[in-house]
Amino acid sequence: MLFSWELLAKGFGSALTPENILFAAIGSLLGTLIGVLPGIGPSGGIAMLLPLTTVLPPTPMIIMLAAIYYGAQYGGSTTAIVVNIPGEATSVVTAIDGYQMAKQGRGGPALGICAISSFVAGTLSVVALTFFAPALASVALAFGPPESFALMLMSLCLIVSISGGGLLKSIIGMIFGLLTTMVGLDPVSGAARLTFGFSALVGGINFLSLVIGLFAISEVLANVERLAKYIYETRVKDWLPTREDLWATWGTMLRATGIGFFLGVIPGALGVATYLSYDVEKRLSKHPERFGHGAIEGVAGPEGANNAASTGSLVPLFSLGIPAGSATAVLMGGLLMYGLQPGPRLFQERPDVVWAVIASMYIGNVMLLILNLPLIGLWTRMALIPFPILGPFIVIFSVLGTYSVSYSMLDVWVTLISGVAGYFMRKLGFPVIPIVLAAILGPQLEIAFNQSLHIGYGSPLILVTRPIALAFMVLAFLILAWTAWRQMGRRSVRVDEQD
Amino acid sequence: MKTLRAAEIVTGIILAGVGVALFLAALKIPGTIEQRLRPGTAPLLLSATAALVSLLLAVRAWRSREAKAVEWPPRAGAGRVVVTVLAIAAYFVGLETVGFPLASALFVGALCWYLGRGAWWVAVAAGLAAGLLVQVGFIRLLGLGLPQGCLEGLF
16 A cells, blocks of 8 residues: 555545535435444444445445444444443443443533544544555554454453452353353354254354343333333433543543554454453543443543544555455445455555545544534433333334344344343342453454464464464463452452451 | 342352353264364353352352342332333234234333323323334335234235
């Protein structure tokens, strides 16, 4: 990928035509509306709207698809904050503190900081894409299955260490989360596992059903228990982030950009970016106890990391022709439809298309901010709907979201079962995040481990003989050991106090 | 199970039992000689670990002297939760028989009335809105292939 100011200027010239600006705006709006629907994430949104774009020439088509991609990312976060329904995997972490902020009457600042953090991280990461893509492409190549496995394992250990409820409960949650991913067919041999003879389980358990159940349905049950009049305990206080909110989160946005963009470049690591960003912010905070109870950094970090990772995932796509995730795979499909093969040759053969797309990303980030800030009032007005009306609607949206993934009633029943389980987990102090992250990463973890064994001729030692993988494995072990040591120390202080 | 201690002992034992059941199921998973990692290896390891760690949770709770109470709901609240879960289950049963639009309308109307105990017309309106939203918004506009049940072919 050869950078050139002249090509970038031509790209802006192409992207800033009234026609292309209009398509960017339509794509952002449609993407946001689609992303708001649970179960239909960026990849589903792009796939659904791809037929609309086929009537367009290549440049406006790709501009519109990229705008849909960004818009859908933001839309998934909206429902996570407003009604605690994460639209897809990357908005799960946003729901933790975002929904708490909404309950405290600060849904507007939460949504606003989402938009602002996404804009800042998205813009900075597009700059990084423009200038550093060639160097970063080689990073993508340095990460093979052993490195991916070790990185995902380290992420799981990090989340277990910061989750409330204690190490044992977090580990139990993580293991059962991993076990849910083992239900169904083995990814390598196709052997049926843990299906107990039920054919419905052969297709496996959809992690989104788990997530929606654990978050949305359990929250509905908790509100039913206390006969809530409204889902938010406090009336809406602020509609936009305050100056203090922006001051408190500027560092978060920069860190999130770095974390997200770097991880987005690595194929398969996109799902980890939001969790790592949340972990970093919690560890760096002077008041980590605020996290989980409405800390604005807990919203700004994951949102920024998510957007930066989305941009970062375009580095391997454009430079090497390797899609880093499902959404970029669908984007690649869009390019292929026009005979545009992503990879190094695309820059030489069709620089007009590529640089117009990169330029449109700058514009797309501005577009999202302009379009979504005014919509904040609309979303936060949900607080005015009485819970007896809103609660049942949350259930039907949850069901629509889980059913539409693979049109299976099993997914719907899993949502209810995990919802009831989530309700009891709240009562007994079991954290939800380890289960969720394990359910998201489980399939990739197992595939990466299988591939690592193949590369290592059957020996798992490959995980400790490759330097990057070894570094992550050591970090994973240290994190768990340090957490156990710290908790044992706290426990002995409590026992002494009781004596 | 009024205290967290008692609840953790019971939960630990139940989860350990689930772990053992999964372990026994994993033993039956077939594998082939050519595979580096047999399909049953990961489920075996994980279920065994789950059983052990769950037992550890129960033992730790048993040895603990903490008397923190669990915030169980009062009888009325628990009753509402049970009714809501049953209503959701009934909704699911109706989804593929009477169809998404009608099942959603009935579910929203009934639960809205039960939770709100307000004017019946509010519940009816909410139910109608839900049915229309599903039929028009999701089935017609978005083109989702949701079962329409008895409304199939009418619109």
